Structures are given as structure tokens and as C-alpha cells.
Amino acid sequence: MQAMDDYARLQQNPDATPQLLQEIMQRGQQAELAMRARGILMDAKRRCEAAAKKVGPPIDEDVTADVAAMVASMRGASAKVSAADPPPNFSTMSDQDFRAYKAQFGF
Numbered sequence: 001m002q003a004m005d006d007y008a009r010l011q012q013n014p015d016a017t018p019q020l021l022q023e024i025m026q027r028g029q030q031a032e033l034a035m036r037a038r039g040i041l042m043d044a045k046r047r048c049e050a051a052a053k054k055v056g057p058p059i060d061e062d063v064t065a066d067v068a069a070m071v072a073s074m075r076g077a078s079a080k081v082s083a084a085d086p087p088p089n090f091s092t093m094s095d096q097d098f099r100a101y102k103a104q105f106g107f
Helices: 002-012 018-054 061-077 095-103
Strands: none
Touching (some): 002 018
16 A cells, blocks of 8 residues: 555655654544445444344334233123113104103203
């Protein structure tokens, strides 16, 4: 590599200061990092995607609540219903009884 050869020659130069050598070395490292940046970013992207595939989908609270309500209603449906008050038979009610029945509900 041309840059490494130039750096080796500069090290042997008696006029080169340590600060200049350090600055050139830092610039070389930055240039190398810039050249490898695309590969580094692609690798990070692949690792993120692989980690995301391992994680399950997020829990949907609404669906969970719906499932719980459905299960509760199905369990409640198997219980016996008490027939303490049988439903009214409107076909045998008189008009006066029907009015009284409607009055219970504010009609």
C-alpha cells in the first residue's frame, strides 16, 4: 500500500515530529475505517435483522382481551340458567297488563 510505504519513509525522516507521525497514522486509520464503513454497516444490518427474526411478534392487548372475553362467555354458557322469573307471555296479556309491564321500563 502506498500510504504505508509513505508512512515508513516519513518515520525515517529526521525532520518528522512525533505529532506529525501520530496525525498521519490517525488519518490513515480514519481512511481505512471509511473504506470499510459499508461492510461494517451491512454486517450490523444483517445482525439486527437476524435478532429481529428471533423475537416474536408483539402482543396485541386488544386481541388478548377479546380471547379472554370469548373464553369467559363460553365457560359461562355451560352453567345452568335459573328460571326464577319466566319471560312474559305477551300473547296472553291483556292490554291493561301490557301497559303496566311497559310502565316498569318508562314507556
